[in-house]
Amino acid sequence: MKKGIVINFFAKCSVLIFMFVALAGIRSQAQEAPQVGTASYYANKFNGRKTANGEIFNNNDFTAAHNKLPLGTYVKVTNLRNHKWVIVRITDRLHYANKRVVDLTQAAAKRLGFYYRGLTKVKVEVVNREYASSIITAQELSYN
The missing domain is CATH 1.20.5 (Single alpha-helices involved in coiled-coils or other helix-helix interfaces)
Incomplete structure (x- = not known):
């Protein structure tokens, strides 16, 4: 029993x-479900300022602001107009009233091909650190 x-x-x-x-x-x-929405990029006036994670902002880096993903998260951002993509690291937060999905550096906006448009529709997907690190190194080498 x-x-x-x-x-x-x-x-x-x-x-x-x-x-x-x-x-x-x-x-x-x-x-970790992909998000679709509008992306913009930082103005020059933010260069040299501290981001939410304490780093100094540089528009030539491949970083971004997002309101929900943890700081330090790597994401693949795909421009849905031309299918170009870039890997960025989340280092900052958007203004609470901002309706955009992500705010990118000018380097990332240029890589995605929307620098002169100002805004574009994107898909944001979380990627693992190992994959992201190798891609970011290649991006930075080809950008500079």
Whole structure:
């Protein structure tokens, strides 16, 4: 009798653990779902100012501002008008009233081909650090 109760208890615990792990996986996938919206870029007046993560802003770097993703997150930003893309690191926050998805450096805006337009429709996708680091190094070498 006691053996059956113990087995039943462990079976129920296993199901609960499985459900918890499955829900945690769904939650993390939902947080990393691509976002589509408008992108803009920083004005020159922000050069030399501190960003939200404490770094000094430089319009020649490949960084961006985003309101929800954690600082330090790497994202792939794709211009939906011409399908050009760039990898940037989130280092700053947008103004709370800003309706844009992301604010990019001028270097990133030029790479995406919308520098002279000012705004464009983009898709923002989270990428892993290892992939992003290798791409950013190549981007910076080809930009400078």
